[in-house]
Amino acid sequence: MQDFRTLKLLDRFERVFSSFGVDYKIMRKILQVKLTMDGRRVPTIFSQNAKKKDQESNNQYLKSLWIYVIFGLFTIPFVLLGENYLFQMSLFYGIFTFFVMTSMISDFSSVLLDIRDRNILFPKPVNRKTISTAKLVHVAIYLSFLTIALVSIPLIVGLVKNGLLFFIVSTLNIILIDLLIIGLTALIYLFILRFFDGEKLKDIINYVQIGLSLMIMVGYQLLIRSFQFIDLSVSLEPQWWQIFIFPMWFGANMEMIMNGSYQPFYLLFTALGILIPLLSIWIYMKFNDAFEQNLQKLTYHGKAKENKQGKLRQLFLKVICHTKEERAYFRFASSMMKNERDFKLKVYPSLGFSIVIPFIFIMNGFNNNFNELSTSKSYLTIYSSLIIIPTIMILLKFSGKYKGAWIYRVAPIQQLKPIFSGTIKAFIFKLYLPVYLLLSVVFIALFGVRVMPDLVIVFINAIIYAVICFMVLKKSIPFSESIDQYNQNSNAAIIFGLMLFVALFAGLHYVSTLFSYGIYLYMVIAIICLAALWKQAFHITWEKLMG
Known part of the structure; x- marks a missing residue:
């Protein structure tokens, strides 16, 4: 099998994985198989368009990232807008969150809810934490490709205009947002899996994905309306509900670090932006055994429903x-x-x-x-x-x-x-x-x-x-x-x-x-x-x- 560059990069963090009780060598083999299979087939979660006869050993997903590079170009004006970092970077992170979250909902949920690892690897002498970490890293690899495509050019522009400190803080914020999105998505599915099973569970997952999509759209509007425009200047009137608009957490730490504005709500938003992503990933890893156990419910298909045709419906159909x-x-x-x-x-x-x-x-x-x-x-x-x-x-x-x-x-x-x-x-x-x-x-x-x-x-x-x-x-x-x-x-x-x-x-x-x-x-x-x-x-x- 091909030894992927991403795995060679991952080798540098072997001690980190081992310190958390992960068998790195086995995890690496699992990831190598997953990445190889991604290149041989056309999985829905990666939205490839090549037919089987046209597939190569490399992953076609990488060839479709150009569209996200174009989307990323539209965020450059927010980096160049001025020095009101709370406003402009909140919008920047909001747009980034929109693209990543929608991709997470439509593409990567299938990985988090994949039960094939459980069926194939659980009977083998493989550490459960190793299996779950491999799944998480598998999502993170492709999410990192998407992230780089979206933000690499805007951040380089920001580096030239605003300096190295802006680039470093923005990069850390992007990583934290990715962690938050992965953690929240997994925890939402964990909550659903805890209380529902079978066909009803699968329906609820579809509805949750719709709800998340709508929340993203509504949240973006609330983000815009958090700011007031007066004579081309932007001002913010702090409100309690702004705590739930998490792109503002990361915009606040940019404002605090770049402009030295240490107001109380900036400190609160900054703390939330650091603690919540790390906490969400920690909770997901903590309850991952329960998550994997409840995934077995997805194999239950339930009884077929009888489809009764009423007279009115038959008349309408005619x-x-x-x-x-x-x-x-x-x-x-x-x-x-x-x-x-x-x-x-x-x-x-x-x-x-x-x-x-x-x-x-x-x-x-x-x-x-x-x-x-x-x-x-x-x-x-x-x-x-x-x-x-x-x-x-x-x-x-x-x-x-x-x-x-x-x-x-x-x-x-x-x-x-x-x-x-x-x-x-x-x-x-x-x-x-x-x-x-x-x-x-x-x-x-x-x-x-x-x-x-x-x-x-x-x-x-x-x-x-x-x-x-x-x-x-x-x-x-x-x-x-x-x-x-x-x-x-x-x-x-x-x-x-x-x-x-x-x-x-x-x-x-x-x-x-x-x-x-x-x-x-x-x-x-x-x-x-x-x-x-x-x-x-x-x-x-x-x-x-x-x-």
């Missing part, structure tokens, strides 16, 4: 799906979206973001002036919820149970149209519609019943957008490809291009509101466009699909 074949694929796709855990792991956090994003735009546009808000046209921010559609449309072809796709070949399928149309209708009504209805209720409460025709147009445009995405994206039978092959980074460019249609829809919608009855004319045009696109979009043959 209304939206005109043929028996389309209804069958609608039910099949709905079942896959509901029960496919790998699919939900990728999709559900995006659904959470789509709920929050419109309100973030509204909050940024209005500062507690609800009278002005209710008479404005800010309800058009609901279009931002459409940006999840391209990502989910791409994900519809992936599944953790993709090997069952042989059923498409042996089934007496005459046309592919009902497969695609039924699947897209299932996506619209099972995934997007609940998000849309929730947003609509809140928007009607905020803007009044006057926006109901506008909301109808938004839903029509959402369906048009889904069809356009289907027509533009590469075609594949739904749920027929391994989800291990999904790579969000490789699709970033085409997703960004498709998002321009959202801006187009919103722009046309705004223009229609400038004329009397323009909104109703726009509605009629949208319905005609939808009918025309729907009629042409799904005429796909097996030959065209395979070619």
